[in-house]
Amino acid sequence: xxxxxxxxxxxxxxxxxxxxxxxxxxxxxxxxxxxxxxxxxxxxxxxxxxxxxxxxxxxxxxxxxxxxxxxxxxxxxxxxxxxxxxxxxxxxxxxxxxxxxxxxxxxxxxxxxxxxxxxxxxxxxxxxxxxxxxxxxxxxx
Amino acid sequence: xxxxxxxxxxxxxxxxxxxxxxxxxxxxxxxxxxxxxxxxxxxxxxxxxxxxxxxxxxxxxxxxxxxxxxxxxxxxxxxxxxxxxxxxxxxxxxxxxxxxxxxxxxxxxxxxxxxxxxxxxxxxxxxxxxxxxxxxxxxxxxxxxxxxxxxxxxxxxxxxxxxxxxxxxxxxxxxxxxxxxxxxxxxxxxxxxxxxxxxxxxxxxxxxxxxxxxxxxxxxxxxxxxxxxxxxxxxxxxxxxxxxxxxxxxxxxxxxxxxxxxxxxxxxxxxxxxxxxxxxxxxxxxxxxxxxxxxxxxxxxxxxxxxxxxxxxxxxxxxxxxxxxxxxxxxxxxxxxxxxxxxxxxxxxxxxxxxxxxxxxxxxxxxxxxxxxxxxxxxxxxxxxxxxxxxxxxxxxxxxxxxxxxxxxxxxxxxxxxxxxxxxxxxxxxxxxxxxxxxxxxxxxxxxxxxxxxxxxxxxxxxxxxxxxxxxxxxxxxxxxxxxxxxxxxxxxxxxxxxxxxxxxxxxxxxxxxxxxxxxxxxxxxxxxxxxxxxxxxxxxxx
Numbered sequence: 001x002x003x004x005x006x007x008x009x010x011x012x013x014x015x016x017x018x019x020x021x022x023x024x025x026x027x028x029x030x031x032x033x034x035x036x037x038x039x040x041x042x043x044x045x046x047x048x049x050x051x052x053x054x055x056x057x058x059x060x061x062x063x064x065x066x067x068x069x070x071x072x073x074x075x076x077x078x079x080x081x082x083x084x085x086x087x088x089x090x091x092x093x094x095x096x097x098x099x100x101x102x103x104x105x106x107x108x109x110x111x112x113x114x115x116x117x118x119x120x121x122x123x124x125x126x127x128x129x130x131x132x133x134x135x136x137x138x139x140x141x
Numbered sequence: 142x143x144x145x146x147x148x149x150x151x152x153x154x155x156x157x158x159x160x161x162x163x164x165x166x167x168x169x170x171x172x173x174x175x176x177x178x179x180x181x182x183x184x185x186x187x188x189x190x191x192x193x194x195x196x197x198x199x200x201x202x203x204x205x206x207x208x209x210x211x212x213x214x215x216x217x218x219x220x221x222x223x224x225x226x227x228x229x230x231x232x233x234x235x236x237x238x239x240x241x242x243x244x245x246x247x248x249x250x251x252x253x254x255x256x257x258x259x260x261x262x263x264x265x266x267x268x269x270x271x272x273x274x275x276x277x278x279x280x281x282x283x284x285x286x287x288x289x290x291x292x293x294x295x296x297x298x299x300x301x302x303x304x305x306x307x308x309x310x311x312x313x314x315x316x317x318x319x320x321x322x323x324x325x326x327x328x329x330x331x332x333x334x335x336x337x338x339x340x341x342x343x344x345x346x347x348x349x350x351x352x353x354x355x356x357x358x359x360x361x362x363x364x365x366x367x368x369x370x371x372x373x374x375x376x377x378x379x380x381x382x383x384x385x386x387x388x389x390x391x392x393x394x395x396x397x398x399x400x401x402x403x404x405x406x407x408x409x410x411x412x413x414x415x416x417x418x419x420x421x422x423x424x425x426x427x428x429x430x431x432x433x434x435x436x437x438x439x440x441x442x443x444x445x446x447x448x449x450x451x452x453x454x455x456x457x458x459x460x461x462x463x464x465x466x467x468x469x470x471x472x473x474x475x476x477x478x479x480x481x482x483x484x485x486x487x488x489x490x491x492x493x494x495x496x497x498x499x500x501x502x503x504x505x506x507x508x509x510x511x512x513x514x515x516x517x518x519x520x521x522x523x524x525x526x527x528x529x530x531x532x533x534x535x536x537x538x539x540x541x542x543x544x545x546x547x548x549x550x551x552x553x554x555x556x557x558x559x560x561x562x563x564x565x566x567x568x569x570x571x572x573x574x575x576x577x578x579x580x581x582x583x584x585x586x587x588x589x590x591x592x593x594x595x596x597x598x599x600x601x602x603x604x605x606x607x608x609x610x611x612x613x614x615x616x617x618x619x620x621x622x623x624x625x626x627x628x629x630x631x632x633x634x635x636x637x638x639x640x641x642x643x644x645x646x647x648x649x650x651x652x653x654x655x656x657x658x659x660x661x662x663x664x665x666x667x668x669x670x671x672x673x674x675x676x677x678x679x680x681x682x683x684x
Contacts, residue, residue, distance in 0.1 A: 033380060052179070053262070053384075054384060055299065055300070058302070059380070063414075067414075087301060090298040091298050107171070110171070118162060119152065119155040119159050120151075121152040121155060122296060122298075123292040124297070135292075135426055138146075138148070
């Protein structure tokens with residue numbers, strides 16, 4: 001494993017990647033004001049969470065797609081632990097990049113377990129395939 | 142009251158299972174206390190001075206008899222046989238063991254209850270008028286909107302890591318009993334033309350070290366447009382709210398620093414960018430919730446009330462409020478016996494009131510933000526029987542809306558943030574002032590006691606506010622006068638230097654006596670204070 005990062009996808013796949021293989025992905029700070037976003041030129045964007053105490057990155061996925069018309073993949077990285085995985089997929093991240101250090105710290109079991117979250121319902125609409133929207137189910141939309 | 146369907150129930154059970162796994166990982170040492178803290182806080186579990194404290198949500202203060210009985214069982218099984226009702230219409234247990242908290246949550250889930258978002262930097266339990274749905278002066282029942290807000294805010298992935306906590310309050314009456322103007326967002330629901338429901342949105346109220354009265358942010362918004370509009374406010378707050386200083390992180394500071402008009406423009410721009418089709422279900426969900434509320438079957442009184450006595454009449458005058466249904470009354474049950482701990486109830490009292498509600502109030506109860514309980518649907522002809530049963534368990538203190546009906550935070554007896562004790566002060570004040578209020582008309586005079594600047598007891602908006610501080614190792618109590626928490630909300634003013642703990646009851650007595658001496662007919666304490674000014678009151682206390 002060494003320095004390899006693990007990419008945990010919303011569809012349940014886990015992929016080992018050499019840390020260098022994400023060079024060339026465009027980096028966006030989770031704190032970025034969506035009003036300042038300019039069109040992206042790459043096919044992969046990484047939204048970096050400097051601290052999970054700052055949840056702005058969770059609003060950024062929608063804004064990136066809406067404001068710039070970007071249609072490529074959006075990854076989350078940084079201060080995300082297994083307990084935040086479900087929220088990341090709910091708001092529309094395609095995958096979370098987990099550093100070798102974080103993978104080890106929480107253990108592969110915890111990361112894999114987080115792909116089958118205990119909470120499988122949310123009230124509002126959701127991008128996560130593990131979750132069902134209660135409101136959608138009630139009103140068949 | 143709202144009844145869960147299978148989906149609501151499943152979500153609460155799943156959340157309980159999730160928390161169990163988080164506690165297990167903490168106990169196994171797989172995650173540190175630093176990592177566990179935000180997870181436990183998202184579920185109402187605090188680490189206090191002596192033990193963990195679990196805050197259980199009582200959404201908008203509505204409880205069934207069955208739920209209250211379960212709260213009593215939890216107090217006996219996992220705690221020390223009592224609970225503490227709070228200003229957010231919640232209940233707190235002061236002595237649970239970490240290892241048992243998942244079992245408590247399972248027990249709660251079995252009666253459609255939870256502790257979701259009762260702490261943490263997220264949207265907290267929504268509060269409302271404790272007389273919602275039964276007040277004689279109500280324009281629109283706020284409960285369907287409260288439940289819609291509960292669902293919308295529950296585990297909302299965008300708003301779980303805000304700059305700071307975020308509190309909503311809702312009222313459906315012109316007379317505000319929900320203190321909407323001292324909340325991050327206060328909503329006033331109104332009836333519009335053709336049976337529509339409109340909302341006024343008040344933003345930026347709050348207490349703590351920088352008390353602010355909310356400003357009218359958006360008027361007459363149709364209820365079906367409310368959730369996308371609130372999402373826009375939340376996103377703008379999340380984006381621009383300060384994260385460099387937790388004391389400046391609430392939306393009241395963002396509003397003050399940005400200005401009303403500029404913030405409104407930012408929210409409007411965000412609102413325009415939101416995909417409205419994702420909210421197309423709001424109208425039908427609102428209607429579904431409103432239709433799902435269990436409504437009591439009101440009957441016509443079969444017998445005229447015959448029994449009475451002087452004590453009962455005193456209780457009725459003070460604790461019984463007008464009901465919208467003729468022949469019925471709202472009975473407020475005081476958790477403020479003179480000399481007692483405000484908001485505390487023993488498991489015996491909880492079970493007794495659950496039984497009374499089952500028999501005499503359609504099995505329904507409410508928790509008020511003044512830390513009392515309510516029997517919301519009592520036949521007037523049953524009031525005497527209800528009173529007799531309350532007397533048996535020491536719940537018949539006839540002091541609602543009197544100065545001894547004190548709001549107090551847990552203070553230094555429990556709280557890790559407190560700088561001074563508040564419970565013992567409340568006990569000595571209520572003992573002293575009770576004698577005065579029995580012989581003098583002091584209706585409406587509110588006394589709130591906070592044990593630190595965070596103002597959990599809302600002392601800023603009390604007629605008489607008491608704030609406990611620590612000056613060089615000695616407790617010191619500042620007095621503020623003239624606060625109001627209703628539709629004319631105002632912040633109280635400090636009248637002079639703080640006083641020692643032992644001197645607080647005497648100081649309050651002097652304030653009250655001076656007010657009685659100089660008030661005009663039907664003049665409230667804050668109105669008198671506004672008219673005569675600070676100096677004469679200061680003179681009365683310190684002179």
